[in-house]
Amino acid sequence: MNILVFAEVIENEVQEITYELVGKANQLADKVVTLAVGEADVNSINSDVIQVEGESSPLNYVVVKKVFEELKPSAVFFGNTLAGIDVAAQFAADMALPIATMVTDVSVDGDGFVATSVAYGGKVMVDLALKSPAVFVVNRGSFPAEDGKGSAKSVKKLDIEIEDGIEFAGYIKPEVEDIDISKADIVVSVGRGIGDEANIELAEELAEVLGGVVSGSRPVVDSGWLPKTRQVGRSGKTVAGKLYLALGISGATEHIEGVKAKNVIAVNIDRNAPIFRVSRCGAVADVLELVPLLIERIKEVKGE
Amino acid sequence: MKICAILRVVPDLVEDIEINEEELIPFAYIANERDEHAVEEALILKEKAGGTVDVLGVVDEDTAGDIDDALAMAYAKGADNLIKAILSRKTYRRYEVAKALAGFLKDKNYDVIIPGIQAIDAFAGTLGGMLARCMRIPYIGGAIEIEAQDGALSVKKELGGGLLGEYRVSLPAVVGVVSAERPLKFVPFARLKKAMKEAKVEEVDVEVPEVEGVKVTRYYEPPKPEITLLEGEPEEIADKLVEVLREVSVL
Numbered sequence: 239m240n241i242l243v244f245a246e247v248i249e250n251e252v253q254e255i256t257y258e259l260v261g262k263a264n265q266l267a268d269k270v271v272t273l274a275v276g277e278a279d280v281n282s283i284n285s286d287v288i289q290v291e292g293e294s295s296p297l298n299y300v301v302v303k304k305v306f307e308e309l310k311p312s313a314v315f316f317g318n319t320l321a322g323i324d325v326a327a328q329f330a331a332d333m334a335l336p337i338a339t340m341v342t343d344v345s346v347d348g349d350g351f352v353a354t355s356v357a358y359g360g361k362v363m364v365d366l367a368l369k370s371p372a373v374f375v376v377n378r379g380s381f382p383a384e385d386g387k388g389s390a391k392s393v394k395k396l397d398i399e400i401e402d403g404i405e406f407a408g409y410i411k412p413e414v415e416d417i418d419i420s421k422a423d424i425v426v427s428v429g430r431g432i433g434d435e436a437n438i439e440l441a442e443e444l445a446e447v448l449g450g451v452v453s454g455s456r457p458v459v460d461s462g463w464l465p466k467t468r469q470v471g472r473s474g475k476t477v478a479g480k481l482y483l484a485l486g487i488s489g490a491t492e493h494i495e496g497v498k499a500k501n502v503i504a505v506n507i508d509r510n511a512p513i514f515r516v517s518r519c520g521a522v523a524d525v526l527e528l529v530p531l532l533i534e535r536i537k538e539v540k541g542e
Numbered sequence: 543m544k545i546c547a548i549l550r551v552v553p554d555l556v557e558d559i560e561i562n563e564e565e566l567i568p569f570a571y572i573a574n575e576r577d578e579h580a581v582e583e584a585l586i587l588k589e590k591a592g593g594t595v596d597v598l599g600v601v602d603e604d605t606a607g608d609i610d611d612a613l614a615m616a617y618a619k620g621a622d623n624l625i626k627a628i629l630s631r632k633t634y635r636r637y638e639v640a641k642a643l644a645g646f647l648k649d650k651n652y653d654v655i656i657p658g659i660q661a662i663d664a665f666a667g668t669l670g671g672m673l674a675r676c677m678r679i680p681y682i683g684g685a686i687e688i689e690a691q692d693g694a695l696s697v698k699k700e701l702g703g704g705l706l707g708e709y710r711v712s713l714p715a716v717v718g719v720v721s722a723e724r725p726l727k728f729v730p731f732a733r734l735k736k737a738m739k740e741a742k743v744e745e746v747d748v749e750v751p752e753v754e755g756v757k758v759t760r761y762y763e764p765p766k767p768e769i770t771l772l773e774g775e776p777e778e779i780a781d782k783l784v785e786v787l788r789e790v791s792v793l
């Protein structure tokens with residue numbers, strides 16, 4: 239069985255998710271081919287590689303289609319990323335292939351596949367049966383990257399014409415701000431559960447007594463309560479310090495992708511909130527009630 | 543510019559969802575958040591480039607009434623026409639829905655069709671791309687800003703980690719919005735109530751074809767975490783949290 243992996247190449251660099259996909263593909267298939275669009279160094283991908291000139295573009299579904307027709311793989315793996323899903327959805331529709339998204343596991347089942355997906359913001363899991371050939375859009379962090387790293391078995395360069403309709407005009411770098419949450423050791427993060435812009439102050443105060451900084455989830459940033467540079471998650475930054483204190487954050491996949499802190503403590507009124515699944519400790523409580531008490535206790539302990 | 547935003551309702555996650563292996567039984571429905579952003583961005587584009595915004599509400603027979611508030615909200619914010627497409631379908635597969643919607647949309651001459659990039663249910667994240675392929679027009683998702691530019695669009699697309707890509711997209715096109723470029727406009731209740739009375743909604747029935755290839759075999763709850771859950775009085779929880787903060791040497 240062959241599997242085709244669509245590499246995530248951003249700013250001419252192969253992204254970590256690619257190795258995760260290749261690792262899993264190597265477990266399932268006899269032959270794995272990774273397709274990379276762009277100038278990136280592809281030598282550490284542990285599979286055969288096809289490299290095509292181009293940029294990150296939704297039109298790359300055409301490139302995938304050409305390679306697919308040549309290779310006739312049983313499955314095509316994409317990363318569930320902002321670039322990957324544009325390509326995957328169009329490729330699957332154009333070829334009328336079955337597709338599973340938000341995938342956290344894939345296995346071979348007879349002539350077909352079984353995939354597990356997360357749905358409903360992480361509250362529900364779904365098992366799907368797919369006929370071969372099938373398309374899988376896999377969540378980041380589902381498989382270990384090490385298994386996909388090594389040295390490329392072969393690298394073949396191809397030229398593939400893509401059609402008109404979308405032109406890449408350039409990258410726009412993230413804004414920089416005085417506070418870089420990705421470098422902070424202690425991060426107090428607010429989600430929609432904080433209720434109101436005025437309550438952000440509570441988090442600021444808690445961050446202050448803990449010596450940390452304040453970040454937030456997408457809805458908080460979308461509402462204009464915190465600057466874009468403070469967003470944690472797929473579209474924002476990754477926090478990797480000692481503590482991530484999540485206040486009123488549900489724990490959607492897109493958010494959790496940005497949480498790599500050593501210790502996660504979550505406060506949520508919903509005892510089934512998915513954030514608790516990635517936490518060391520969870521408090522089932524109303525943030526607005528708990529946080530003022532917590533600030534008081536911490537001040538006492540610190541003798542302030 | 544003739545703009546169409548796609549809006550649908552999804553289960554409200556604040557409420558409980560009953561799960562058994564074959565189905566999910568939501569307690570209540572709300573507008574899909576990314577679609578609310580799609581409607582907002584459509585209205586922003588209209589402000590900038592002129593034209594009209596139609597809002598296409600996509601529902602099933604049993605959720606047909608649940609979208610009325612969201613449609614009225616769009617009307618109160620400045621949408622021109624409201625359409626409710628009532629799907630008759632057996633599955634939630636986007637490919638099937640995309641085929642059906644493409645059939646409905648193909649002779650409507652929209653310049654831009656704007657869905658939210660992703661709904662929260664299974665098979666998420668693919669309708670926009672699939673719709674574009676069924677209609678044979680360009681697609682770009684992850685948009686956070688759309689400008690009209692000499693007969694085309696300039697779209698800022700998120701690429702992750704704060705990085706954006708800028709793309710020029712020819713028309714007609716499908717653009718999947720992740721967030722509107724400004725916060726959702728607040729609509730006072732009185733204005734919403736007025737809109738609810740005034741808004742006219744055109745209803746159309748859309749037959750969804752069945753395509754083989756993938757099926758749900760089971761729904762289930764994710765495994766419960768093995769973590770310390772602190773429950774009880776807030777005072778007690780605060781004390782325990784201080785201990786945990788000590789354990790992880792933050793205090």
Ligand SMILES: Cc1cc2nc3c(=O)[nH]c(=O)nc-3n(C[C@H](O)[C@H](O)[C@H](O)COP(=O)(O)OP(=O)(O)OC[C@H]3O[C@@H](n4cnc5c(N)ncnc54)[C@H](O)[C@@H]3O)c2cc1C
Binds near residue numbers: 455
């Ligand atoms: C392409 C794409 C990219 C995305 N990128 C990101 C990203 O970078 N970052 C990101 O965060 N999201 C991102 N999202 C959005 C993501 O899917 C979720 O919608 C978002 O993370 C939800 O934010 P939240 O947890 O604050 O809100 P909600 O999901 O609404 O959760 C609020 C939580 O607060 C709890 N709560 C309510 N009131 C209280 C109270 N008084 N006390 C305690 N708890 C309370 C509720 O129980 C609930 O769990 C992205 C989505 C897409 C489609």
Ligand SMILES: Nc1ncnc2c1ncn2[C@@H]1O[C@H](COP(=O)(O)O)[C@@H](O)[C@H]1O
Binds near residue numbers: 657668
């Ligand atoms: N089953 C469905 N029926 C109708 N519209 C849908 C369906 N699923 C998703 N949508 C809409 O399609 C867009 C993208 O959703 P998704 O397929 O999750 O990417 C959003 O506007 C959704 O609200």
